[in-house]
Amino acid sequence: MLVLLTLACGRKPPLAPVRTAELDIMFLDVGQGDAALIRTPEGATVVIDTGHNGQIVPLLRSHGVVRIDLLILSHSHVDHTGGLNALRVSFPIIETWYAGRYRGRIGQTVAGMDSAQTVAAGMTKTLGHLTLLVLHPEPNAGLSEGGDSEVNNGSVVVKAVYGTTQYLFPGDCELGCWGDMFRLHRSDLRADVLKVAHHGSWNGTNSGVLGNVRPAVAVISCGRENRYGHPNPIVLKMLQQIRAKVFRTDEQGTIHCLGADCVPEN
Numbered sequence: 431m432l433v434l435l436t437l438a439c440g441r442k443p444p445l446a447p448v449r450t451a452e453l454d455i456m457f458l459d460v461g462q463g464d465a466a467l468i469r470t471p472e473g474a475t476v477v478i479d480t481g482h483n484g485q486i487v488p489l490l491r492s493h494g495v496v497r498i499d500l501l502i503l504s505h506s507h508v509d510h511t512g513g514l515n516a517l518r519v520s521f522p523i524i525e526t527w528y529a530g531r532y533r534g535r536i537g538q539t540v541a542g543m544d545s546a547q548t549v550a551a552g553m554t555k556t557l558g559h560l561t562l563l564v565l566h567p568e569p570n571a572g573l574s575e576g577g578d579s580e581v582n583n584g585s586v587v588v589k590a591v592y593g594t595t596q597y598l599f600p601g602d603c604e605l606g607c608w609g610d611m612f613r614l615h616r617s618d619l620r621a622d623v624l625k626v627a628h629h630g631s632w633n634g635t636n637s638g639v640l641g642n643v644r645p646a647v648a649v650i651s652c653g654r655e656n657r658y659g660h661p662n663p664i665v666l667k668m669l670q671q672i673r674a675k676v677f678r679t680d681e682q683g684t685i686h687c688l689g690a691d692c693v694p695e696n
């Protein structure tokens with residue numbers, strides 16, 4: 431009757447509210463390590479880091495992943511690349527990004543991947559309405575595989591932009607890597623959601639980092655009772671001081687974000 435009345439009055443019936451499509455991001459609980467799954471409403475799949483073993487494969491399958499359009503390896507450490515072999519035999523991977531000269535078995539694996547290409551700051555990729563921007567390392571940084579800090583400071587840092595929401599994935603960046611970005615990409619560091627660098631270690635976050643990123647949401651990916659003491663209590667305190675909403679995979683398991691709206695998956 432209402433519809434008839436509305437039409438009779440010559441007005442259009444009200445439209446159903448439009449549900450805004452959001453970027454879907456999962457910070458997977460892979461124990462002590464990093465692995466994030468990004469899915470666009472248009473169906474593209476991006477994986478950033480693989481965790482330390484093959485457990486990423488059933489996790490991705492349980493979330494319906496059948497192919498990976500882009501795999502980003504932040505750096506070569508096993509807590510970020512240990513699942514690579516399992517991943518590449520389980521899913522078609524269209525493109526793989528990495529930086530630096532990887533040594534040992536992981537070096538051989540990456541060298542054997544047709545999809546793998548080195549990336550550097552300034553590179554961008556668009557998948558539907560998602561834009562990925564590489565902020566680190568600088569081109570011709572001449573990265574080699576040295577000590578742990580050197581490798582961490584060679585991390586590929588990616589900023590994801592979807593609509594007005596921005597996400598920052600700094601891998602295991604320590605303060606040297608952040609220093610490069612402060613000098614060269616400071617205006618690009620702002621993000622709504624920050625994957626806290628280096629599992630919340632003291633050497634991955636300081637007031638300068640948080641002052642530039644100004645995250646509303648901070649996600650710490652680390653293992654329960656890990657032997658490194660991640661996350662560092664001082665980092666937690668700094669995040670509290672800027673009133674960031676903090677999520678931790680060690681305490682809450684996989685964290686699921688739609689846009690900048692994040693909740694533990696279970």
Ligand SMILES: [Zn+2]
Pocket residue numbers: 463464507509510602628629
């Ligand atoms: Zn790590």
